[in-house]
Amino acid sequence: MKTQGSLYMLRGLLFGLFFISTANAHSVVEAWQNRTGAGPGLSIGPKITFYSTNQNFDSNSQSVVLANNISDQRYYLDLNLSYGFDENFFIFGRLSGLYTNITGVGLSNQSIFGFSDQMLGGAYRLFQNNSGLSFNLQSEVSIPTYKNSNSVINSKPYLGDGSTDLTVGAFAEIPISTQTTYSLYLDGGAGFMMRSIGYSSAVPWSILFKRYPTREGLTMALGMRGNISMETDQSIASTAALDQNRGAGGSYLINAVNPSWTLAQASLGYQTMSDIHYTLSGAMPVSGKNAPNGLQVSLDIQFSFNDGDTKKSSPKIVRAGSFKQYDLEGKVTSVNDQLYLVKIDQGSDQGVEKGQIFDIYIDHQPIAKAKVTNVKGDESALRVLEYYKEHSLEVDAIAKRVVQDQ
Numbered sequence: 186m187k188t189q190g191s192l193y194m195l196r197g198l199l200f201g202l203f204f205i206s207t208a209n210a211h212s213v214v215e216a217w218q219n220r221t222g223a224g225p226g227l228s229i230g231p232k233i234t235f236y237s238t239n240q241n242f243d244s245n246s247q248s249v250v251l252a253n254n255i256s257d258q259r260y261y262l263d264l265n266l267s268y269g270f271d272e273n274f275f276i277f278g279r280l281s282g283l284y285t286n287i288t289g290v291g292l293s294n295q296s297i298f299g300f301s302d303q304m305l306g307g308a309y310r311l312f313q314n315n316s317g318l319s320f321n322l323q324s325e326v327s328i329p330t331y332k333n334s335n336s337v338i339n340s341k342p343y344l345g346d347g348s349t350d351l352t353v354g355a356f357a358e359i360p361i362s363t364q365t366t367y368s369l370y371l372d373g374g375a376g377f378m379m380r381s382i383g384y385s386s387a388v389p390w391s392i393l394f395k396r397y398p399t400r401e402g403l404t405m406a407l408g409m410r411g412n413i414s415m416e417t418d419q420s421i422a423s424t425a426a427l428d429q430n431r432g433a434g435g436s437y438l439i440n441a442v443n444p445s446w447t448l449a450q451a452s453l454g455y456q457t458m459s460d461i462h463y464t465l466s467g468a469m470p471v472s473g474k475n476a477p478n479g480l481q482v483s484l485d486i487q488f489s490f491n492d493g494d495t496k497k498s499s500p501k502i503v504r505a506g507s508f509k510q511y512d513l514e515g516k517v518t519s520v521n522d523q524l525y526l527v528k529i530d531q532g533s534d535q536g537v538e539k540g541q542i543f544d545i546y547i548d549h550q551p552i553a554k555a556k557v558t559n560v561k562g563d564e565s566a567l568r569v570l571e572y573y574k575e576h577s578l579e580v581d582a583i584a585k586r587v588v589q590d591q
Contacts, residue, residue: 212350212378213438213446214261214481216410216468217389219356219372220277220308221321224524225269230462230487234261238479241437242446246474255289255434257342257479261301265485271559272310272524272566277325279304285342287434295434297341300330302350317360317368317521323376324353333432343432343439352378352389363522363577367398372406383419385443387412397456399522404454404462409471411447418443437477446473460489509544511585513537517545518564520578525569527555529584532563537586543567546583552576555584 214236222228239256243249251257260283267277281303287295306325313319331344354376361369373392380386393408425440433439452466467482515531527545531537537560545553552574555567567584 212387212389212412213448213477213479214259215279215281215302215304215327216450217352217354217374217376217378217391218410219321219358219374219391220267220275220306220323220325221273221310221319221356222267222269222275224272227490228265228267228269228487229490230265230485232261232263232265232483232485234263234481234483235259236261236479236481238436238438238477240478241435242470242473242476242478244475246472248478251289251435253290253292255287255292255436257434257436257438257477258286258288259438260284263485265487272526274310275308277304277306277308283344285344285433287342289434292434295342297336297344299344302327302329302345304328313521314519317358317363317370319358321356321358321374322354323356323374324351326351333428336432340431342434343428346384346428346432346440348381348384350378350380352376354389361394367396367402368522369394369396371395385418386415387445388415389413393450401456401458404452404456404464406450406452406466408451409447409449410468412445412476414443414445414475416443436479437475438479441475441477444474444476446476447471462487462489510588511544512588513586515543515565515584517578517580517582517584520580522577527567527569527578527582527584529565529567530563531584531586532561532565534562537565542570542587543584544587545569545578546585547576547579550574552582553578 214234236259239251240248262282264280267275269275281301283301284298285296304325304327306323308321308323310319310321327350329345329347329349333343333347336343354374356372356374359371361371372395375388375390378387378389389412391410393406396403396405420442422442425442428440429435429437437444448468449471450466450468452464454462454464456462464485469480470478513531513535515529517527518530519528537557539557539560541557543555544551545555553569554571555569557565558568559566
């Protein structure tokens with residue numbers, strides 16, 4: 186449910202991002218992805234990514250081996266953070282370090298460890314209908330926390346291309362199937378990336394088929410992502426080549442001119458009842474132009490610490506209490522099993538207030554217990570606290586307000 190506060194925070198964040206000097210040095214590795222979460226609260230998690238390349242896609246889209254048996258191997262050490270103010274507005278960030286090691290004929294001590302490109306952004310779920318179809322806005326900025334001039338002085342590889350990226354775009358989530366224990370949906374989006382110091386603007390994009398459990402279980406994603414250069418790069422080819430050689434052993438990971446690429450990616454994970462998510466993912470190139478040709482593998486763990494009253498819990502099945510009294514009835518107008526949310530057609534005009542408890546009935550049988558989290562004049566949002574039976578919730582189910590919860 187939208188709140189006025191989340192709209193003001195979104196406007197403020199986007200305003201701030203547009204006035205940061207504006208690219209992502211490693212967008213091959215750090216993907217443009219949907220950052221809207223499942224609900225209010227904090228999520229935090231470490232991630233390690235291994236990336237290795239010894240080839241480039243040249244200007245003719247041919248895969249070419251780097252000279253002198255050069256190999257560039259990189260370990261990205263990230264800490265990802267996200268905070269949801271409600272079900273719609275999220276801020277997120279990434280603290281990132283990088284260890285890179287370049288080997289090849291005639292090279293010695295070509296390694297470095299340091300801070301890489303840090304990221305900050307915001308995401309807002311602008312629209313979501315009863316079937317779960319949603320449209321999300323997103324903006325993020327990537328900021329270098331290193332100086333390549335120091336790498337030149339010390340004859341070390343670069344930790345990035347030294348630019349700052351501002352990306353603004355949108356994602357759509359399209360439900361395919363919603364079952365009692367899991368949901369299947371398509372997640373796709375694109376953005377416009379503005380880059381500093383003369384680098385080409387670009388359009389990052391992704392489309393993924395996803396599986397996510399209702400409470401706990403297997404998670405999965407399979408799809409494609411990529412980058413389309415707008416070919417506005419102001420770099421001088423000879424200067425770019427010099428930086429590529431001394432910064433990344435000739436790999437187009439650094440200072441490529443108008444790079445474009447497409448990757449196939451997949452991930453497999455597990456979501457626990459205690460809101461810990463383990464994920465193993467990988468990506469491999471399908472095509473490219475002026476882009477690195479390398480493989481990557483990532484492992485990350487995400488811990489969720491949800492807000493008290495609006496907590497996205499994993500409701501347990503409990504025995505329904507008896508001898509309850511009810512003083513108000515309404516109909517369920519919308520259901521989101523993945524977020525444990527329902528909407529009813531009763532609001533503040535009928536005396537509904539935050540914190541009140543409703544029982545959800547289907548065919549005269551109590552199915553679940555829910556708590557009011559947001560109220561408007563003619564509708565309310567409720568979060569499921571407990572299930573009385575192993576049964577999915579449905580539109581047109583009856584919601585009864587409990588006079589005295591037992």
